[in-house]
Amino acid sequence: MTRQVVIKIEEGSFELGFPVSLEFWQDGRIIAKERNCPQLPPNPDFPRVYDEWRKIYTQLGDKWRNGVADFGYNFYLLAIAKLLNDTYLRLFSFYFHTLIQQRQSVTTRTIETQAGQITHVSSLDECQDATLTLESNVRNWLGQPIFGDIRGRIIGRLNDGTSNQSVRVIIDTSNPYLRKLSWDYWDLFERPYFLPQAEFALLSQYNRPTETLKKPIHILAIFGSDEGELELEQDRELIQNLKRHGASIKSIPERGNSLTPQELFDTIWQGNWDIIFYAGHSSERTIHVDHTLNLSINFLKEALRRAAPRVKLAIFNSCDGLGIAEYLADFDIPHVIVMREPVPDLVARRFLHYLLEEFTQGKPLHVSVRKARKHLQELEIPVQNELFYPRASRLPVLIQNPATPELYWPRTCSGFSSTAFFALFIRRIYPR
Numbered sequence: 001m002t003r004q005v006v007i008k009i010e011e012g013s014f015e016l017g018f019p020v021s022l023e024f025w026q027d028g029r030i031i032a033k034e035r036n037c038p039q040l041p042p043n044p045d046f047p048r049v050y051d052e053w054r055k056i057y058t059q060l061g062d063k064w065r066n067g068v069a070d071f072g073y074n075f076y077l078l079a080i081a082k083l084l085n086d087t088y089l090r091l092f093s094f095y096f097h098t099l100i101q102q103r104q105s106v107t108t109r110t111i112e113t114q115a116g117q118i119t120h121v122s123s124l125d126e127c128q129d130a131t132l133t134l135e136s137n138v139r140n141w142l143g144q145p146i147f148g149d150i151r152g153r154i155i156g157r158l159n160d161g162t163s164n165q166s167v168r169v170i171i172d173t174s175n176p177y178l179r180k181l182s183w184d185y186w187d188l189f190e191r192p193y194f195l196p197q198a199e200f201a202l203l204s205q206y207n208r209p210t211e212t213l214k215k216p217i218h219i220l221a222i223f224g225s226d227e228g229e230l231e232l233e234q235d236r237e238l239i240q241n242l243k244r245h246g247a248s249i250k251s252i253p254e255r256g257n258s259l260t261p262q263e264l265f266d267t268i269w270q271g272n273w274d275i276i277f278y279a280g281h282s283s284e285r286t287i288h289v290d291h292t293l294n295l296s297i298n299f300l301k302e303a304l305r306r307a308a309p310r311v312k313l314a315i316f317n318s319c320d321g322l323g324i325a326e327y328l329a330d331f332d333i334p335h336v337i338v339m340r341e342p343v344p345d346l347v348a349r350r351f352l353h354y355l356l357e358e359f360t361q362g363k364p365l366h367v368s369v370r371k372a373r374k375h376l377q378e379l380e381i382p383v384q385n386e387l388f389y390p391r392a393s394r395l396p397v398l399i400q401n402p403a404t405p406e407l408y409w410p411r412t413c414s415g416f417s418s419t420a421f422f423a424l425f426i427r428r429i430y431p432r
Contacts, residue, residue, distance in 0.1 A: 002027055004168035004402050005154050006203065009040065009178060017042045018175075020150065024157050025402040034153055043141045047177050053130040057390070058342055060127045107228040107345040109281050109318045124390075128382060131390040135185065142186040151188045158195065166367045167195050170402055172203040179322060180340050182394045184373075199370035201398040204336060205329045213274055213312055215246035215410050220273040222252055224259060224280025224318070225288040230345050235279040235317065238352055245360045246410060258290040261299065268303035275313045279348070282318035285327050297327055304331050312407060313337070313365070315355075317348045325399050334404040335365055339395045347392045351376060355396075364406040369398045 012018030022034035183200040253259045281288035308331035321338025354372035376393040
């Protein structure tokens with residue numbers, strides 16, 4: 001039995017609040033509605049606080065891409081300053097600056113801006129401060145009594161014998177800020193005595209008969225530009241390993257080649273895909289096909305229209321994917337996973353690793369996403385003089401429709417083979 005709630009947030013504003021209603025679903029149909037819910041309270045500071053955080057976070061991405069490692073650079077300069085005169089110091093500093101750029105930089109999977117557009121480079125401290133301000137704002141808002149009232153209505157319907165079952169909480173809103181808000185700060189998700197197995201998702205449109213994954217699972221794995229030293233080969237290896245779990249995989253381009261728009265269009269056009277996966281650079285509704293070409297996803301419209309009736313899941317392991325997800329909604333793809341903001345390369349790889357590890361072990365997709373996101377919290381821990389990743393666990397988001405059943409990876413009949421081999425493979429790529 002699949003139980004879920006859709007929180008429908010109507011047109012409103014952060015200055016005045018938002019009307020809200022609830023729909024309770026069971027096994028793909030509505031079983032109850034709550035229309036007399038209290039209005040969500042105002043939070044007039046949130047758009048400004050979020051925009052300030054996003055600006056600093058994006059500039060930090062510029063810093064990562066440009067390899068500005070201040071602490072390492074200054075350490076080396078101080079070490080050699082006593083040994084060299086000023087002339088040699090200037091030459092030596094240039095050498096070390098170049099070296100630090102090569103060895104300390106952390107890449108993101110966003111499409112880069114022109115160098116002239118970067119007017120300020122933020123620090124990790126600034127980003128951490130902005131992150132704490134944003135999280136405080138969200139927690140205070142979600143902690144207001146009105147959310148307690150709504151939580152009580154949800155618990156009353158869904159917690160009768162389902163406390164240990166997975167529950168989907170789907171947010172239905174067109175407000176761009178609400179779609180980026182960290183709903184998992186709500187104690188509905190955080191407190192173990194409420195709905196500990198719940199995961200939030202954003203609503204997608206879906207109007208075709210539901211289907212499940214069956215072996216062989218046909219996967220199209222698309223690898224865009226690796227400009228900026230993205231380590232897409234690890235994504236490729238993780239996807240290729242799914243062959244051990246009954247997947248048939250087509251990867252484009254082949255190793256050593258560059259992806260072309262024609263190859264991308266023609267391969268999608270074949271229309272035999274259960275899962276479409278993309279790794280590389282993206283921004284809004286644009287993907288970076290190769291080092292010289294940014295391609296609007298709209299150019300793939302007819303190929304997607306032809307392929308979409310079979311597709312059960314699309315994963316865009318790249319930056320700023322909500323625009324892509326909104327575009328894919330028109331094609332009735334039932335499950336979509338994207339990143340809500342620019343994502344560091346390491347965070348994207350770790351998320352894919354954790355997601356596939358959970359999903360292929362028999363957990364439903366929304367539970368796999370929740371566990372993978374929580375595992376990313378290890379990257380958020382601030383360590384002095386080391387890079388960390390504020391809000392890494394808040395970047396991935398699942399987009400679903402309540403009419404769709406839970407999505408599972410088909411179980412493997414043999415008792416030991418697939419899970420054990422996958423665990424061993426993961427340990428080789430990410431040794432502990």
